[in-house]
Amino acid sequence: MNPSLWGKGMFTSSNICLEDCPAEQLSHFQPDPAPPDVSNVSVTLHSDNENMKMLPESAYYSSSEAGSSLIFSSKLELNPRYSSCDHHVWNVNSGHQAKRARVENIIKGMTGSPGMYCLKVTTNQHEETDCVQEKERIQELPSHQENTERSGSGATSHSQTKKKQHENQHQRLRTRFKNVVTEPTDSSKEENYPMCSGSPDNSPRDSYSRFESSSNTKYQGWKKVKLMNYFQSRPDRIKLMADVLKYELSRAVSRSVDSIFKSMPLLQTSPNDNSGTVETDVSLKSSVCKDNKLRLACYENAEVQVPDVQTEALSLVVQKPQLESSDNFVLQSRLRAHHHPKPPLDSTVHEDQPPEKNHNAVHQHALRCLQDEPSEAAQAKLETFDTYWNSVKVRSKVNSRSMKSPQTHPVSVDPTLLESLCLPHVKIESDSLVRNKLYMLNEGLTTNHLKKAKLMFFYTRYPSSLVLKMCFHDVQFTRCITSQLIKWFSNFREFYYIQMEKFARHALMEGVADVRVLTVGRQSELFRALNMHYNKANDFQVPDRFLEVAEITLREFYIALSMGKDRDPSWKKAIYKVICKLDSDVPTEFKTHSE
DNA sequence: ATGGGTCCTG
DNA sequence: CAGGACCCAT
Numbered sequence: 001m002n003p004s005l006w007g008k009g010m011f012t013s014s015n016i017c018l019e020d021c022p023a024e025q026l027s028h029f030q031p032d033p034a035p036p037d038v039s040n041v042s043v044t045l046h047s048d049n050e051n052m053k054m055l056p057e058s059a060y061y062s063s064s065e066a067g068s069s070l071i072f073s074s075k076l077e078l079n080p081r082y083s084s085c086d087h088h089v090w091n092v093n094s095g096h097q098a099k100r101a102r103v104e105n106i107i108k109g110m111t112g113s114p115g116m117y118c119l120k121v122t123t124n125q126h127e128e129t130d131c132v133q134e135k136e137r138i139q140e141l142p143s144h145q146e147n148t149e150r151s152g153s154g155a156t157s158h159s160q161t162k163k164k165q166h167e168n169q170h171q172r173l174r175t176r177f178k179n180v181v182t183e184p185t186d187s188s189k190e191e192n193y194p195m196c197s198g199s200p201d202n203s204p205r206d207s208y209s210r211f212e213s214s215s216n217t218k219y220q221g222w223k224k225v226k227l228m229n230y231f232q233s234r235p236d237r238i239k240l241m242a243d244v245l246k247y248e249l250s251r252a253v254s255r256s257v258d259s260i261f262k263s264m265p266l267l268q269t270s271p272n273d274n275s276g277t278v279e280t281d282v283s284l285k286s287s288v289c290k291d292n293k294l295r296l297a298c299y300e301n302a303e304v305q306v307p308d309v310q311t312e313a314l315s316l317v318v319q320k321p322q323l324e325s326s327d328n329f330v331l332q333s334r335l336r337a338h339h340h341p342k343p344p345l346d347s348t349v350h351e352d353q354p355p356e357k358n359h360n361a362v363h364q365h366a367l368r369c370l371q372d373e374p375s376e377a378a379q380a381k382l383e384t385f386d387t388y389w390n391s392v393k394v395r396s397k398v399n400s401r402s403m404k405s406p407q408t409h410p411v412s413v414d415p416t417l418l419e420s421l422c423l424p425h426v427k428i429e430s431d432s433l434v435r436n437k438l439y440m441l442n443e444g445l446t447t448n449h450l451k452k453a454k455l456m457f458f459y460t461r462y463p464s465s466l467v468l469k470m471c472f473h474d475v476q477f478t479r480c481i482t483s484q485l486i487k488w489f490s491n492f493r494e495f496y497y498i499q500m501e502k503f504a505r506h507a508l509m510e511g512v513a514d515v516r517v518l519t520v521g522r523q524s525e526l527f528r529a530l531n532m533h534y535n536k537a538n539d540f541q542v543p544d545r546f547l548e549v550a551e552i553t554l555r556e557f558y559i560a561l562s563m564g565k566d567r568d569p570s571w572k573k574a575i576y577k578v579i580c581k582l583d584s585d586v587p588t589e590f591k592t593h594s595e
Numbered sequence: 596a597t598g599g600g601t602c603c604t605g
Numbered sequence: 606c607a608g609g610a611c612c613c614a615t
């Protein structure tokens with residue numbers, strides 16, 4: 001991890017570019033070596049030091065306009081460890097995903113078909129115990145039901161009764177489940193069991209469909225009429241049972257899968273694999289690993305587990321990497337793009353650590369990176385860092401779009417939770433509801449994709465479809481997705497050009513006579529407006545090239561307006577034509593994470 | 596016809 | 606930011 005390298009690359013790029021620019025010239029406004037007095041220009045007058053150097057307009061229109069970004073990109077590539085980092089994360093999460101997928105698959109298979117309860121539970125019992133228990137249940141349940149019904153008026157007693165009843169059921173089912181686990185299946189006895197007996201086909205679906213049909217036409221084809229009747233008249237009881245079973249089964253399966261993972265020494269790779277650099281990565285990613293049992297998967301070889309563990313359920317989480325890559329991207333962009341590294345902004349990244357601990361760690365990291373700076377500057381940056389960190393702790397803003405998933409789960413999603421779910425380090429123990437939400441997010445573009453798109457805008461205003469596909473490789477590109485992304489950038493441009501026009505008009509009104517006065521620095525109002533829009537959290541170091549392009553755009557607008565071109569309804573098109581040529585290459589880590 | 600773009604509106 | 610109307614190039 002070497003954010004300082006990144007940061008230095010960022011901050012030197014613009015000068016290099018501009019100094020190397022050939023002396024082409026802007027058609028109408030020749031540069032003047034001595035900038036005029038601009039003290040009364042309030043629009044875009046730079047007050048920052050970074051852009052004090054007056055630049056020849058020719059630079060903006062030169063063929064080396066991508067120079068800055070090229071340098072920028074090359075700096076990025078100097079640090080290939082990031083990609084392997086991503087790989088680590090993905091491997092880790094792949095392992096977890098695989099595990100979870102398996103559990104998920106199993107649970108889903110059961111929850112999806114209520115008939116399964118019948119088979120899984122009742123067919124796997126020994127006849128004796130089951131018959132006894134079955135009788136007990138038949139005798140027991142109605143009384144509970146009566147209690148429930150009678151106490152319906154009192155909310156407290158009602159809930160208590162229900163709770164007790166639930167506990168009883170729970171206990172019973174727990175016992176039964178133990179039997180399921182400990183005793184081998186004896187299908188020869190299943191015909192004696194009420195729920196499934198008489199069924200010529202033991203497949204869950206068929207059993208269930210029969211069960212269903214019997215709900216409509218009572219006693220049809222079923223031998224244990226009374227029992228069925230009992231269940232038919234009490235669908236909520238069945239539901240309760242189903243829920244309890246669901247819960248128990250999922251817990252048991254999760255536990256057993258976990259124990260398998262825990263007890264497999266082969267999954268742990270030799271610590272020798274951790275050379276210095278890798279170790280840095282691992283330690284840095286330690287927050288990824290929820291605990292020791294997961295930490296073992298943090299090592300490189302963890303990837304080999306993925307295909308071996310379980311593949312059949314992977315389709316459920318096949319889009320998981322997209323979330324991770326997006327989120328990793330956000331995180332890394334922050335880490336890399338900062339001259340003075342800011343903390344991993346997503347508090348959820350380190351949800352498994354105490355905030356203070358993270359704070360300290362990041363703080364120290366910041367200190368290390370700042371150590372070669374003048375202490376005053378370092379102090380100032382640390383202060384801003386602290387301020388920033390405090391703001392980060394309470395930040396949880398999620399666009400509504402990501403919640404508009406057209407999926408079947410009409411659950412309301414807490415934005416904070418949602419954001420945490422977007423991150424790779426989702427608690428393994430999260431319940432199925434949470435997991436469902438997670439899967440929902442994979443259906444389309446998420447808020448993180450939007451964030452990423454906005455950051456991309458700093459490099460490219462007119463991304464091609466190919467670039468979009470490369471940068472959003474984690475999204476399944478449908479026509480809809482593509483057009484949505486295109487629409488996003490269209491909207492970005494719209495805002496961008498509106499701002500440009502606004503500030504250009506303002507400058508004109510202010511009586512700015514010379515286009516060279518119009519500059520876009522990091523402290524300028526215009527940049528602040530743009531930055532607020534595309535980089536609201538201000539956690540991304542906007543490339544200098546963007547400032548240059550913004551300046552060119554502003555000047556183009558100013559020139560056009562000053563020439564009265566806006567009388568032509570399509571006067572902006574000429575500007576668009578100029579600006580679209582100023583796109584830079586998107587840095588590599590915006591694209592695929594694969595090495 | 597399709598894709599990609601702007602403009603306008605909510 | 607999305608939807609729709611409209612334009613334009615392929």
